[in-house]
Amino acid sequence: MNERCPQHIQNIVLRDYCTKMKYKYLLSGAEYAMNNSYLMLKQVVDEIPHIDGIVAYSIFQMPEVQNERVKIYNNILDKNGEIHFALENLKIASSSEINKIENIWLVRQTIPNCPSNLLLD
Amino acid sequence: MDDIQGSQFLEIEDRNISKEYLEKGFIIGPAANQETLTWIRKSFIGIVKKELGINNNIDTEDFLDLIHQKIDISTLNDFRLSMISKVNALPGFKQMYYEVAKPYLDSIVGNELAMQSKVNLSIQLPNDNSSLLPVHADTWSGDSPFEVVVWIPLVNCYKTKSMFILPPKESMKLNKNFAILSGENSEDLFNSIEKKVNWIEIDYGSILLFNQSLPHGNRVNMENETRWTMNCRFKGLFTPYKDKKIGEFFEPITLRAASVSGLNYQFPELK
Numbered sequence: 001m002n003e004r005c006p007q008h009i010q011n012i013v014l015r016d017y018c019t020k021m022k023y024k025y026l027l028s029g030a031e032y033a034m035n036n037s038y039l040m041l042k043q044v045v046d047e048i049p050h051i052d053g054i055v056a057y058s059i060f061q062m063p064e065v066q067n068e069r070v071k072i073y074n075n076i077l078d079k080n081g082e083i084h085f086a087l088e089n090l091k092i093a094s095s096s097e098i099n100k101i102e103n104i105w106l107v108r109q110t111i112p113n114c115p116s117n118l119l120l121d
Numbered sequence: 122m123d124d125i126q127g128s129q130f131l132e133i134e135d136r137n138i139s140k141e142y143l144e145k146g147f148i149i150g151p152a153a154n155q156e157t158l159t160w161i162r163k164s165f166i167g168i169v170k171k172e173l174g175i176n177n178n179i180d181t182e183d184f185l186d187l188i189h190q191k192i193d194i195s196t197l198n199d200f201r202l203s204m205i206s207k208v209n210a211l212p213g214f215k216q217m218y219y220e221v222a223k224p225y226l227d228s229i230v231g232n233e234l235a236m237q238s239k240v241n242l243s244i245q246l247p248n249d250n251s252s253l254l255p256v257h258a259d260t261w262s263g264d265s266p267f268e269v270v271v272w273i274p275l276v277n278c279y280k281t282k283s284m285f286i287l288p289p290k291e292s293m294k295l296n297k298n299f300a301i302l303s304g305e306n307s308e309d310l311f312n313s314i315e316k317k318v319n320w321i322e323i324d325y326g327s328i329l330l331f332n333q334s335l336p337h338g339n340r341v342n343m344e345n346e347t348r349w350t351m352n353c354r355f356k357g358l359f360t361p362y363k364d365k366k367i368g369e370f371f372e373p374i375t376l377r378a379a380s381v382s383g384l385n386y387q388f389p390e391l392k
Contacts (some may be wrong), residue, residue: 059368088368089238103376104368106384107235107358111367114359 010057017055017086026051038063038072045075053082059090059101064109066102073098131228138228146289147331148229149323152221152273158326161217162275165349168207172200186276186346189246197252201244209239218353219374222271225330226355230269233380235371237354243339245282245348250341254284255307256314258292259333263364268356272329275349278321282344285318286337295336311338 005013018025041061044054054076056062062069073092076083082093090101128136142148152158166184170176173191192200208214218240219226226234245252260266272284287295295302295314302313314336323329331337333354342348354365358373358380365371376384 090368100372103373103381103384107373107376108367110384111359111362114361116361 005057013057013086014055017084017089021084023052023055025055038068041072045072045079045081048076048079048081051081053084053093055084055086057085058087059085059104060108062105066105069105070098070102135228138225142229142330142332144289145319146286146292146335147319147321147329148225149321149327149329150225152326152328153224154220155326157217157220158273161214161221161273161351162325164211164214165204165208165275168204172203172207183346185349188244188349189249189347192246194246194249194251197244197246197249201242204244205239205242208242215240215374218271218273218351219355221273222328222330222355225328226269226271229330230355231357232375233358233377234373234375235356235358235367236374237365238370238372240351240353243348243350243352245339245342247342247345247347252339253341254338256285256287256311256336256338257307258336260363264333264354265356265361265363265365266334267360268333268354268365270329270331270333271353271355272331273351274323274325274327274329275351276346277324278348278350280320280322280344281340281342282346282348283321283323284337284339284350285320286331287314287318287335289332289335291317292335310336 015025017023041054041056044051048054062072073083074095077092077095082091084091085101088104090097092098092101128139131139138148138150162185169185169188175191215236219234219236226232243252243254259268259270276282278284291314303310304313318336321329321331354371356362356371358376362371367373
């Protein structure tokens with residue numbers, strides 16, 4: 001979604017979130033820079049239940065394709081894990097929480113197609 | 122183009138509210154649900170008493186007005202941030218906030234809305250210059266011009282115990298001559314518009330909706346009572362966002378069935 005915040009700033013946000021939530025911050029995983037790479041994310045998901053869950057910087061770091069996003073959420077939940085999103089202060093710890101995040105995603109993807117002015121003859 | 126396009130489709134009351142909003146840059150009206158507002162105020166007072174260790178059951182009308190007798194300016198911002206956190210954690214608080222303003226939001230913004238994720242709180246003690254908001258338009262710092270602020274006082278607000286706003290016509294004049302009128306700093310800017318601003322007079326029980334793309338702000342509170350006001354932005358869910366984005370700052374609150382259906386629509390796949 002063309003969201004780009006410097007990695008060291010993302011790490012500050014992640015650490016601050018974990019401190020506020022009293023989570024033990026283990027290690028940050030930086031995704032590969034190639035377009036549409038989610039290899040690192042999937043690797044971290046595979047580490048659940050050795051870890052309790054994942055804190056991501058933003059919901060908009062998830063895959064742009066809805067099916068792929070929801071697959072990741074369900075993988076995490078199936079392993080009894082959670083995923084948190086520090087910037088938006090949102091989380092998915094149960095399937096009932098997916099809808100709220102998906103609505104935000106879908107609205108965000110729709111906005112570029114909405115008019116920003118009304119040009120009338 | 123500030124007239125309401127297709128206004129013949131609007132109810133008379135909607136047209137009147139819209140006209141007033143476009144002409145003045147704000148509207149003031151009674152809270153849509155006084156019981157809800159009373160709940161909000163009582164909740165605030167409960168939290169304040171806990172924060173300050175006040176154990177009595179006294180809940181006088183001027184409790185909030187006179188809070189400056191119990192808080193020091195040096196601890197004010199920490200107190201305010203703690204209040205914001207606790208109030209926003211109250212179950213149903215945001216729904217209540219929306220409910221109090223709903224009919225006005227319906228008229229001015231629409232019924233499919235995004236709401237700021239956290240309701241904000243201003244506390245302005247008498248003679249305190251540490252809580253000032255110099256004259257500004259929120260659009261000057263990256264807000265979308267499609268946003269509306271719902272400003273809810275918990276006390277009566279008047280003169281410098283309130284905020285000022287520059288009316289739309291004056292704002293347009295300012296925009297055309299900004300380079301000259303803005304001077305060297307925000308104080309120069311205020312001095313150039315001081316005689317043209319409206320000081321909002323609003324009693325507890327009423328709410329204010331204002332256009333945050335108009336210059337507004339506050340000055341040192343020279344009255345002998347503390348100002349307590351909440352503020353929260355709303356916008357049409359599908360109107361353009363700027364620096365304050367959906368997700369990190371706004372969340373959808375009244376997504377309608379047609380939009381839910383449209384957002385989730387997927388073309389059949391041919392494989």
